[in-house]
Amino acid sequence: MLKRLSAREKFEQLIADFEPLLRNAFMESIADIKSNIQIKRIVERLERNDIAGAFDMLHMEPAAFRPLDKAIAQAYEGGGVAAVSSMPAIKEPDGAKLVVRFDTRNYRAEAWLRDHSTGLINDIIADQRVGIRTYLTEGLEAGRGPRAMALDIAGRLNRATGVREGGIIGLTSTQAKYVASAHSELLSNDPVQLKHYLTRNRRDKRFDATVRKAISTGKAIPVETVDRMTTQQYANRLLLLRGETIARTETMGAFNESQMEAYRQLIDTGAIAESVVQRVWHTAGDSRxxxxxxxxxxxxxxxxxxxxxxxxxxxxFPGDPSAPASEIVNCRCRMSIKIDFLADLD
Structure with missing residues (x-):
């Protein structure tokens, strides 16, 4: 006999289905941006100290994030359909069951998707502009060459696959600073800074022996190795974290907003009054x-x-994009909606 899933289990199953979709869509967008970069164009502008022009050569435009836009729409529709399927049976005055379907073409649904996706993508691009500008400015001031800086941003070409790997594209401005400071620590050959590098959670621990050897012998780590450790391996791990964070947060937001919209559409039919609908906040129920x-x-x-x-x-709702990041990033709470059919009888 098949086990009947609880509301929490159904919610987690939906998250498990759609989170990878959003994560892969974000990573696909970043990979597309990287694949179209011409390093020569970036280097030419950096040689003229034209940092804004160098950013423009990344062609980081809203259209590049079309896969993410589409994935959010799929998660939104999935949440709305799930909300409708879990609604209690509602009957027409003549006793017939009311048929309710989630309409993604509803003007409110279309407006939310359009405005939310546009805002999210514009925010990602704006933060990229800040992070890359800061990285380039500090790198050039430190004497790092234009070509090395261009590769730090775009990633280095894997000759075997023909794909660019690493680079700070896709990272938040804060994560880009992490990469820059890790790079500086490893090049410093200062035991204190090298030891601090070993505290970074997302570092590639396969290189720890190399760092410890540098600490014990005082021999500097080669620049090529430092590049591989930071702007490739460390940046790759931070990018994965970025993708996971976006996927979790956006899936939650899309699901809960579409759940609200499903009930708005039900209220629009006149089958129930808004006054009988209540919403309840539920946590994941653990120490996290x-x-x-x-x-x-x-x-x-x-x-x-x-x-x-x-x-x-x-x-x-949990994951409300209008709330502070401290309240929504990686939130695992859920919302249930219930209809109190007796509410208007008193």
């Missing part, structure tokens, strides 16, 4: 839950009333 969200577990609000974090921020 944020302290603020622990205090929100079970919080019940009206259909349009936002949840409130103990720290103050208001959230329409």
């Amino acid at each position: 839950v944020r302290d603020t969200h622990q205090g929100m577990d079970g919080q019940t609000v009206g259909f349009r009333t936002p949840f409130q974090s103990p720290n103050g921020p208001l959230l329409q």
Whole structure:
């Protein structure tokens, strides 16, 4: 006999289905940007100290993130369809069952998808501009050559696969700083800085013996090895983390917003009144839950009333993109919606 999944298990299954889709879409977008880069064009502009022009040569445009845009739309539709399938049976006045379908062509649904995807992609590009500009400025001031800097950004070509690997494209501006500081630590040949490098969680530990040898012997690590350790391996791991974070956060946001939209569409039919719809916040129920969200577990609000974090921020649902990043990044909470059919009888 097949086990009947709980609401939490159904939610986690949906997340498991769509998270890889969004992560792969983001990575596909970054790979496409890298594959179209002409290093010579970037080098020419860096030789003229034209950092803005060098960024323009990356051709990091909204259209490059079309795979991510499409994946968000798929997650949104998946969440809406799931919400409709879990709605309680609602009957027409004559006793017939009301047929409810999720409409992604609804004007609200289309507007949310358009505005949210545009905002997300524009934010990614704007942050890239900041991170790459800072990386280039500091690198050139430190005397790093234009070609080396161009490769630090775009990644180095794997001769066997013909694919660019590493590079800071796709990283947040903060992650780009991590790569730059790790690179500086390894080149310093300073035991204190080298030891600090060994505390970095996302480093490639296969090189730890190389770093420890440099500490014990005082012999500098070759520049080529440092490049491989940081702008290739370390950057690759940070990029994967970036993809996973975007996937989790965006899947959560799309699912919960589409769940809200599914009930808005039901209310539009007149079959139920908005006043009988309630929303409940549920945590993942383990030690990894944020302290603020622990205090929100079970919080019940009206259909349009936002949840409130103990720290103050208001959230329409877990993963609400309008809330501070500290409340939504990698959040694993979920929201349930219930209809109190007796609410309007008093």
